[in-house]
Amino acid sequence: MTTAARPPLPLPISTPLAPPDGFDARLAEIGVRLDEPVLAKLGDYLARLLAMNEQMNLTAIKDPTEAWEKHALDALTLLPLLGDVGAGSRLVDIGSGGGLPGIPIAIARPDLQVTLVDATQKKTAFLSAVAEALGLTNVEARAGRAEQLGASELRGGFDVVTARAVARLHALVPLTAPFAKPGGLVLLVKGQRADEELAEAKRVLVEQGTTHEKTVATPTGRIVVLRRGSGEARRKGKR
Numbered sequence: 610m611t612t613a614a615r616p617p618l619p620l621p622i623s624t625p626l627a628p629p630d631g632f633d634a635r636l637a638e639i640g641v642r643l644d645e646p647v648l649a650k651l652g653d654y655l656a657r658l659l660a661m662n663e664q665m666n667l668t669a670i671k672d673p674t675e676a677w678e679k680h681a682l683d684a685l686t687l688l689p690l691l692g693d694v695g696a697g698s699r700l701v702d703i704g705s706g707g708g709l710p711g712i713p714i715a716i717a718r719p720d721l722q723v724t725l726v727d728a729t730q731k732k733t734a735f736l737s738a739v740a741e742a743l744g745l746t747n748v749e750a751r752a753g754r755a756e757q758l759g760a761s762e763l764r765g766g767f768d769v770v771t772a773r774a775v776a777r778l779h780a781l782v783p784l785t786a787p788f789a790k791p792g793g794l795v796l797l798v799k800g801q802r803a804d805e806e807l808a809e810a811k812r813v814l815v816e817q818g819t820t821h822e823k824t825v826a827t828p829t830g831r832i833v834v835l836r837r838g839s840g841e842a843r844r845k846g847k848r
């Protein structure tokens with residue numbers, strides 16, 4: 610882990626957040642049901658995120674209820690798309706920032722190995738510290754730019770790649786697709802303008818050897834689902 614040589618970042622004291630009334634119903638709307646210990650761990654994560662946010666810029670959201678909706682629920686909208694992703698699979702979250710959507714996924718799917726990538730070393734120090742505090746043994750943080758890490762030993766190593774709020778699709782696909790194995794999924798959390806961004810990124814999708822499988826509307830936005838093709842498809846795309 611890139612941050613391992615540095616002293617661990619001390620986390621401020623925080624009290625885990627309780628889910629707001631009706632959160633179970635919000636989860637049911639997206640076809641997700643979580644046990645109480647999982648919700649408790651999510652509440653612990655959100656509390657630590659908001660507490661650390663007073664010391665470094667991790668999120669614009671400060672209100673706990675909003676954090677459950679716009680961070681936890683928004684991240685968990687990815688879960689139904691991971692139904693066919695088996696235990697032991699590897700997922701990487703690019704531009705993870707304060708850990709979104711990667712940490713809620715790692716909490717809800719402890720059977721996945723989750724790598725969190727961010728260009729800012731201070732943020733990956735927080736991600737390592739929060740993963741340790743939450744006992745998330747399936748999480749590692751890597752500091753570095755996706756452009757470089759996507760050409761490192763991480764290239765082509767992941768069954769699933771996720772990203773939220775990092776860049777528009779035409780710039781985001783080259784940052785994310787290189788991490789996916791052939792046949793791997795690239796799940797990009799977007800807003801209402803996903804279709805417009807897709808149209809703009811059409812050529813880039815081909816160049817990166819990805820195909821657009823579908824766009825899923827969720828209660829919090831849109832998820833653009835891409836699949837990385839074989840090397841052969843990528844070579845054809847370059848012609």
Ligand SMILES: C[S@@+](CC[C@H](N)C(=O)[O-])C[C@H]1O[C@@H](n2cnc3c(N)ncnc32)[C@H](O)[C@@H]1O
Nearest residue numbers: 704705706709727728729753754755773774775
């Ligand atoms: C607006 S924040 C979003 C953070 C998080 N994904 C979320 O949804 O809350 C964008 C993050 O992407 C990171 N980032 C931007 N460009 C990057 C790149 N080329 N490689 C790695 N991280 C990058 C930034 O450091 C920042 O933490």
